[in-house]
Amino acid sequence: MSMPEMDWNPLWLTMQLAAVTVGVLLVVGTPLAWWLAFTKSRLRTLVEAVVALPIVLPPTVLGFYLLIALGPLGWIGGPWMDLTGSPLSFTFTGLVIASAFYSLPFVVQPLHGAFEAVGKNPLEAAWALGASKLDAFFSVASPMAIRGYLSAIVLGFAHTLGEFGVVLMVGGNIPGVTKVLSIAIYDHVEVLEYSQAHFLSAFLLIFSFIILTIVYTVNRRLPIHVS
Amino acid sequence: MSQLDARFKINYPGFHFDVDCIMPLDGTVAIFGASGSGKTTLLRCIAGLMRASSGYLKFGQDIWQDEHTFVPIQQRRVGVVFQDARLFPHLNAKQNLEYGMKRIQALDRRIAFDQVVGLLGLERLLEHRSHHLSGGEQQRVAIGRALLTSPQLLLMDEPLASLDQERKKEILPFIQRLNQELQIPVLYVSHDLNEILQLANHMVLIKEGKVVATGPIQEVFARLDLPGLVEPNIVGAILETRIADHEPEFGLTRVEFAGRSLFIPKQELPVGAPLRIQIHARDVSLVVGVPAASSSVLNSLEATVVEIEESPRDQYAMEVKLDVGCPLLAMITRKSYHQLDLQPGQKVHAHFKAVALS
Numbered sequence: 049m050s051m052p053e054m055d056w057n058p059l060w061l062t063m064q065l066a067a068v069t070v071g072v073l074l075v076v077g078t079p080l081a082w083w084l085a086f087t088k089s090r091l092r093t094l095v096e097a098v099v100a101l102p103i104v105l106p107p108t109v110l111g112f113y114l115l116i117a118l119g120p121l122g123w124i125g126g127p128w129m130d131l132t133g134s135p136l137s138f139t140f141t142g143l144v145i146a147s148a149f150y151s152l153p154f155v156v157q158p159l160h161g162a163f164e165a166v167g168k169n170p171l172e173a174a175w176a177l178g179a180s181k182l183d184a185f186f187s188v189a190s191p192m193a194i195r196g197y198l199s200a201i202v203l204g205f206a207h208t209l210g211e212f213g214v215v216l217m218v219g220g221n222i223p224g225v226t227k228v229l230s231i232a233i234y235d236h237v238e239v240l241e242y243s244q245a246h247f248l249s250a251f252l253l254i255f256s257f258i259i260l261t262i263v264y265t266v267n268r269r270l271p272i273h274v275s
Numbered sequence: 276m277s278q279l280d281a282r283f284k285i286n287y288p289g290f291h292f293d294v295d296c297i298m299p300l301d302g303t304v305a306i307f308g309a310s311g312s313g314k315t316t317l318l319r320c321i322a323g324l325m326r327a328s329s330g331y332l333k334f335g336q337d338i339w340q341d342e343h344t345f346v347p348i349q350q351r352r353v354g355v356v357f358q359d360a361r362l363f364p365h366l367n368a369k370q371n372l373e374y375g376m377k378r379i380q381a382l383d384r385r386i387a388f389d390q391v392v393g394l395l396g397l398e399r400l401l402e403h404r405s406h407h408l409s410g411g412e413q414q415r416v417a418i419g420r421a422l423l424t425s426p427q428l429l430l431m432d433e434p435l436a437s438l439d440q441e442r443k444k445e446i447l448p449f450i451q452r453l454n455q456e457l458q459i460p461v462l463y464v465s466h467d468l469n470e471i472l473q474l475a476n477h478m479v480l481i482k483e484g485k486v487v488a489t490g491p492i493q494e495v496f497a498r499l500d501l502p503g504l505v506e507p508n509i510v511g512a513i514l515e516t517r518i519a520d521h522e523p524e525f526g527l528t529r530v531e532f533a534g535r536s537l538f539i540p541k542q543e544l545p546v547g548a549p550l551r552i553q554i555h556a557r558d559v560s561l562v563v564g565v566p567a568a569s570s571s572v573l574n575s576l577e578a579t580v581v582e583i584e585e586s587p588r589d590q591y592a593m594e595v596k597l598d599v600g601c602p603l604l605a606m607i608t609r610k611s612y613h614q615l616d617l618q619p620g621q622k623v624h625a626h627f628k629a630v631a632l633s
Binding site for chain 2: 177178183
């Protein structure tokens with residue numbers, strides 16, 4: 049099979065989207081996972097259920113609600129419009145927000161599990177040794193939860209790569225702006241460009257396989273065992 | 276001498292924790308009681324790891340907790356040694372030791388790294404991560420880590436409880452040396468009588484969330500009103516002695532306390548070394564009148580009867596509290612008691628055998 053005429057833009061866009069989404073989710077998901085791991089509040093189970101929703105909901109359902117929320121009159125898109133003067137729907141930023149909701153459980157759940165495994169005991173030891181709560185988080189809890197972070201990053205990244213339904217609903221199919229890999233593949237198949245679809249699909253397959261292999265190898269060799 | 280004044284109340288369902296006691300900040304204070312009696316809760320409240328809804332805590336001149344104040348643990352400058360060593364698994368022993376040391380001001384560092392490493396025998400462990408260390412080694416590193424913050428007070432929560440007998444024997448001498456060499460007051464929580472007899476000079480006895488006795492260890496053990504405290508080997512006396520000389524041909528060592536001499540089985544210690552010895556209450560026998568000029572008994576002291584009570588622990592025994600320059604408890608049969616017709620104030624001779632505590 050010879051190299052077909054390829055548009056690599058969707059691939060590049062997808063990588064950017066996945067990287068930015070994981071970045072956002074680490075910032076938002078870490079405190080959320082921490083809270084879930086250590087709170088005694090009754091709200092915990094409720095929040096846990098909400099976080100897990102994207103796993104069970106059809107992407108189109110999630111996408112539909114996000115479309116409304118991100119729209120110029122929605123509860124996210126409206127304030128955004130007032131603040132920046134531009135709409136959110138059918139933009140890259142809108143796509144990042146939608147992806148963050150979509151991939152939230154894949155980042156929060158591994159972190160939540162890792163923080164729970166660390167538990168309160170090492171933190172108490174750190175506080176007793178003079179570390180502030182923030183210091184203890186960075187110098188003790190985070191390194192001990194390193195496996196959780198690794199899983200969170202990889203799962204969040206991989207899950208965003210494969211996103212389709214939500215993107216279609218929220219981002220549409222704008223080349224260079226919101227046309228990501230999975231949609232490009234769908235488009236190629238639609239117009240019977242099988243060789244292009246093959247290339248992109250094979251790339252995604254091999255890329256995912258390599259990443260997961262690296263992660264499992266690294267994970268096994270990490271010196272930290274928490275349990 | 277400065278003191279620690281601690282008063283805490285916490286209401287759990289079915290358990291009221293209500294403690295009020297003053298402890299000297301000098302030497303080792305044992306907090307002793309059965310499992311679930313509230314010893315660890317008391318220690319955690321003092322550390323600042325727990326906040327009692329109603330509490331007052333004064334360390335020397337500093338208020339650590341009252342209605343308006345709650346000094347966070349980081350500012351109390353206490354060292355805490357937990358039952359499980361809680362070493363940080365991502366750091367090696369040396370990095371664990373340095374963790375707290377790095378977080379205090381250079382001016383506050385009274386205890387040097389090499390001093391602690393030498394005291395606890397950690398030289399060969401420094402590069403190891405915690406999961407390559409044995410339980411006893413982990414606990415020694417944990418003690419060193421706490422000491423290197425140069426704490427004003429060292430809190431130890433059953434530091435030996437999760438170790439086997441061999442490891443306990445390995446660590447106890449280190450803990451005994453802490454006090455002598457570093458002059459840091461220690462609060463030591465334990466339910467193991469032997470540890471306390473070896474380490475503590477003051478004790479707080481806790482039962483079901485309340486303090487039932489507090490005072491110098493010799494006095495607390497000599498009290499007759501604390502049944503069930505120290506079974507099965509009821510402590511008759513704990514004496515702080517010094518090695519006077521050795522009689523190797525007889526396998527004996529002579530020790531002195533308050534100008535009196537006692538013989539104990541031979542000890543491998545130099546003359547002049549301090550040694551804490553124990554007399555079991557059941558090993559004390561009483562003689563009224565002039566003792567026989569020749570007797571097989573090596574240890575005999577003049578004693579005054581202070582108090583006599585029926586033993587709450589043995590229905591056929593009486594417990595006699597004596598004064599031999601310090602309190603001494605004797606457990607004698609009811610029959611002997613009737614034959615001797617003992618009365619408070621009476622002069623008797625106490626015969627006993629003594630054993631070293633180690």
